[in-house]
Amino acid sequence: MDFLNAFIALSNFVIVPAVAYGSQLALGALGVTLIYGILRFSNFAHGDTMAFGAMVTVLMTWLFQAQGVSLGPLPTALLALPFGILGCMLLVLITDRAVYRFYRAQKAKPVIFVIVSLGVTFILNGIVRFIIGPDDQRFLDGERFIVSARTFREMTGLREGLAFKTTQGITIVTAVVVVALLFWFLNRTRTGKSMRAYSDNEDLALLSGINPERVVMVTWLIVAALATTAGVLYGLDKSFKPFTYFQLLLPIFASAIVGGLGNPLGAIAGGFVIAFSEVTVTYAWKKVVTYIVPEEMAPSGLLQLLSTDYKFAVSFLILLIVLLFKPTGLFKGKAV
Amino acid sequence: MNAPLVKNMMLFAIVAVLIAYVGVTQGWNTALVIVNMGLISAIMALGVNLQWGFAGLFNVGIMGFVALGGLAAVLMGMPATPGAFEAGGWTILGALAFAVAVIGAVVLLRSRMAPGVLRKLVVVGMLVAGFFIYRALFDPGVAAVEEINPALTGYLGGLGINQGLWVALAWPVGGLFAAAAAWVIGKTALGLRSDYLAIATLGIAEIIISVLKNEDWLSRGVKNVVGLPRPTPFEIELQNDPAFVERAAGLGFTAVEASTLYVKLLYAGLFLIVLLVLLWMAQRALNSPWGRMMRAIRDNEVAAEAMGKDVTARHLQIFVLGSAICGIAGAMMTTLDGQLTPGTYQPLRFTFLVWVMVIVGGSGNNFGAVLGGFLIWFLWVQVEPMGLWLMELITSGMADGSPLKAHLIESAAHMRLFTMGLVLLLVLRFSPRGLIPER
Numbered sequence: 070m071d072f073l074n075a076f077i078a079l080s081n082f083v084i085v086p087a088v089a090y091g092s093q094l095a096l097g098a099l100g101v102t103l104i105y106g107i108l109r110f111s112n113f114a115h116g117d118t119m120a121f122g123a124m125v126t127v128l129m130t131w132l133f134q135a136q137g138v139s140l141g142p143l144p145t146a147l148l149a150l151p152f153g154i155l156g157c158m159l160l161v162l163i164t165d166r167a168v169y170r171f172y173r174a175q176k177a178k179p180v181i182f183v184i185v186s187l188g189v190t191f192i193l194n195g196i197v198r199f200i201i202g203p204d205d206q207r208f209l210d211g212e213r214f215i216v217s218a219r220t221f222r223e224m225t226g227l228r229e230g231l232a233f234k235t236t237q238g239i240t241i242v243t244a245v246v247v248v249a250l251l252f253w254f255l256n257r258t259r260t261g262k263s264m265r266a267y268s269d270n271e272d273l274a275l276l277s278g279i280n281p282e283r284v285v286m287v288t289w290l291i292v293a294a295l296a297t298t299a300g301v302l303y304g305l306d307k308s309f310k311p312f313t314y315f316q317l318l319l320p321i322f323a324s325a326i327v328g329g330l331g332n333p334l335g336a337i338a339g340g341f342v343i344a345f346s347e348v349t350v351t352y353a354w355k356k357v358v359t360y361i362v363p364e365e366m367a368p369s370g371l372l373q374l375l376s377t378d379y380k381f382a383v384s385f386l387i388l389l390i391v392l393l394f395k396p397t398g399l400f401k402g403k404a405v
Numbered sequence: 406m407n408a409p410l411v412k413n414m415m416l417f418a419i420v421a422v423l424i425a426y427v428g429v430t431q432g433w434n435t436a437l438v439i440v441n442m443g444l445i446s447a448i449m450a451l452g453v454n455l456q457w458g459f460a461g462l463f464n465v466g467i468m469g470f471v472a473l474g475g476l477a478a479v480l481m482g483m484p485a486t487p488g489a490f491e492a493g494g495w496t497i498l499g500a501l502a503f504a505v506a507v508i509g510a511v512v513l514l515r516s517r518m519a520p521g522v523l524r525k526l527v528v529v530g531m532l533v534a535g536f537f538i539y540r541a542l543f544d545p546g547v548a549a550v551e552e553i554n555p556a557l558t559g560y561l562g563g564l565g566i567n568q569g570l571w572v573a574l575a576w577p578v579g580g581l582f583a584a585a586a587a588w589v590i591g592k593t594a595l596g597l598r599s600d601y602l603a604i605a606t607l608g609i610a611e612i613i614i615s616v617l618k619n620e621d622w623l624s625r626g627v628k629n630v631v632g633l634p635r636p637t638p639f640e641i642e643l644q645n646d647p648a649f650v651e652r653a654a655g656l657g658f659t660a661v662e663a664s665t666l667y668v669k670l671l672y673a674g675l676f677l678i679v680l681l682v683l684l685w686m687a688q689r690a691l692n693s694p695w696g697r698m699m700r701a702i703r704d705n706e707v708a709a710e711a712m713g714k715d716v717t718a719r720h721l722q723i724f725v726l727g728s729a730i731c732g733i734a735g736a737m738m739t740t741l742d743g744q745l746t747p748g749t750y751q752p753l754r755f756t757f758l759v760w761v762m763v764i765v766g767g768s769g770n771n772f773g774a775v776l777g778g779f780l781i782w783f784l785w786v787q788v789e790p791m792g793l794w795l796m797e798l799i800t801s802g803m804a805d806g807s808p809l810k811a812h813l814i815e816s817a818a819h820m821r822l823f824t825m826g827l828v829l830l831l832v833l834r835f836s837p838r839g840l841i842p843e844r
Contacts, residue, residue, distance in 0.1 A: 111600040180599045191826025198819040322604045378619045385608035
């Protein structure tokens with residue numbers, strides 16, 4: 070029995086990747102939940118908004134790399150991120166002006182907004198593929214590891230290594246900073262408070278002189294920043310491929326619903342719930358269990374609950390369970 | 406004749422002329438390919454129109470239901486793999502039956518026991534234990550089946566119904582498969598906010614595709630099942646038939662040309678029959694008391710509920726029916742292709758394109774859905790050459806070999822997504838009732 074090695078193996082293959090993935094999902098779900106709270110519809114174009122922001126960042130990163138600008142050990146993408154956010158902000162403001170505002174003025178039903186957002190998905194998908202193509206793109210540079218598995222083994226003398234990738238570190242740090250900024254904004258500033266008021270009770274907010282168009286605009290700007298950051302972090306950690314962002318919609322929506330749609334705190338919790346379930350259910354537990362149980366009881370199989378191809382099924386199952394038993398989510402979200 | 410009828414006939418005539426124009430310029434074979442897929446698209450659009458146009462239900466899982474229909478074509482048409490059932494097939498089916506029994510027992514227990522900590526523990530305990538027992542039963546069976554000649558079979562196979570028109574029996578079975586999946590989804594997500602159904606259907610579609618991709622014992626996964634039986638004769642048989650060759654020569658066709666056209670025409674005839682039957686049924690439903698009730702529910706749920714209508718049950722009913730029609734279309738498509746290729750199912754192609762068809766055609770109007778099916782399918786096929794032509798026109802002033810020109814021409818293929826999105830948004834904005842509006 071060797072609990073220390075078991076714990077290191079667990080951290081290496083489950084905890085660290087799940088925390089990084091969870092942070093990415095949480096940032097994505099925050100965007101979905103903000104749109105839902107303020108504009109009151111599920112934005113199906115969110116995945117492709119992420120792809121668009123990430124694409125601008127990738128293009129800027131290539132420009133910087135060509136110019137020889139770099140951040141040393143950190144990925145150049147961090148330097149390009151603000152430009153990506155600006156590009157994405159421009160995009161969402163244009164789509165809001167050209168598309169969504171008309172239906173807002175008409176007070177269209179939420180489901181019409183959802184269909185319209187599907188149309189936007191199509192167009193964004195076309196634009197992204199048109200500009201950068203449908204293939205995988207590499208834009209990661211700098212140091213690959215903060216601590217590599219080998220250094221860790223040499224430092225501690227343990228059998229198991231704990232690798233900590235730079236992208237994972239950046240993901241976690243960025244997510245914490247972004248979330249702290251967002252909550253400070255929502256709870257402390259006048260605009261943030263007016264957003265929350267608008268989300269809670271639209272009529273009352275209008276009555277107290279809050280300008281709805283301004284609230285909507287600020288929401289889109291924040292969502293663009295969140296979406297681009299989430300998209301870039303995911304792209305750095307895994308890889309940038311336009312279609313994967315569309316597929317991310319399901320876990321992102323699942324996170325937002327599990328936490329309670331319209332509730333920012335819930336979106337973060339939901340992101341981690343989904344990420345940890347996905348990783349633990351699709352991880353082959355053989356290694357960890359072998360360390361814990363006595364030698365003669367070591368398992369012969371992989372001890373994998375579901376093959377990794379079914380990771381979407383995990384978020385879907387959680388989604389179904391929540392819809393069946395607690396449709397408002399773990400944290401009280403908006404009404405059903 | 407009244408004005409709207411003339412206008413609608415004009416619209417159908419325009420689509421017919423468009424397809425005929427393709428026939429003249431690009432060959433009748435291409436035109437018939439468009440017609441056949443147009444017929445299938447029209448059936449899918451009918452199903453979605455039932456859900457959205459009649460009842461206002463937002464289903465973005467059409468791809469999944471279409472793929473389930475395709476699975477039915479495999480399970481009905483392909484011969485059983487020799488020895489597969491003896492090796493592990495019964496074990497697999499037993500394991501699946503066991504899983505269903507466990508879930509049934511859990512549901513039953515949950516309704517019998519008083520709520521509390523004990524109930525939660527029992528439910529979770531049974532599910533976890535059940536899952537591990539299920540895996541212990543299931544995995545050896547799968548391994549045994551997939552070991553049988555993996556290069557060619559490695560799956561259970563099907564019922565082997567491959568004689569002539571009997572092949573078409575797979576189509577209603579595909580509808581049944583889709584209906585079963587729709588029932589599970591509808592049971593959980595209907596009655597909640599409208600967005601939840603959208604998200605749940607988006608999820609089930611992804612999962613159905615990943616099951617088809619990964620469960621090799623069922624339909625060979627990404628190794629694809631090819632050579633599905635077809636209700637029509639093979640081209641090569643016709644070409645070897647002297648009587649057929651003679652008749653073709655009499656009409657001025659070579660044997661090869663005539664045989665491909667003849668087979669496609671046969672398919673078109675079969676699909677047309679299915680479309681007409683479904684269209685007739687949909688029209689009857691629309692004009693029946695049931696159809697009026699559905700529209701009443703769509704337009705004002707609260708009022709319909711006050712009149713004593715069970716809104717959730719009616720929604721479930723129409724959701725299952727619409728999905729079943731998509732399943733039928735999916736089975737027909739797989740039969741037409743002659744193969745099941747799970748890797749080619751893309752949500753943009755199979756879900757959102759059908760949505761564009763319904764909305765452009767006119768939601769709530771069955772003829773609108775059919776028109777939309779043909780028109781949008783035609784555009785989807787033809788936008789690519791048109792986009793290429795447009796790009797060549799735009800870049801004609803640029804120097805040959807400039808990277809921008811190469812990139813623009815290379816990316817022309819992605820124009821179709823953009824065009825479809827634009828069409829959808831423009832129609833929603835400026836003509837939200839579609840080309841043939843609901844009466």
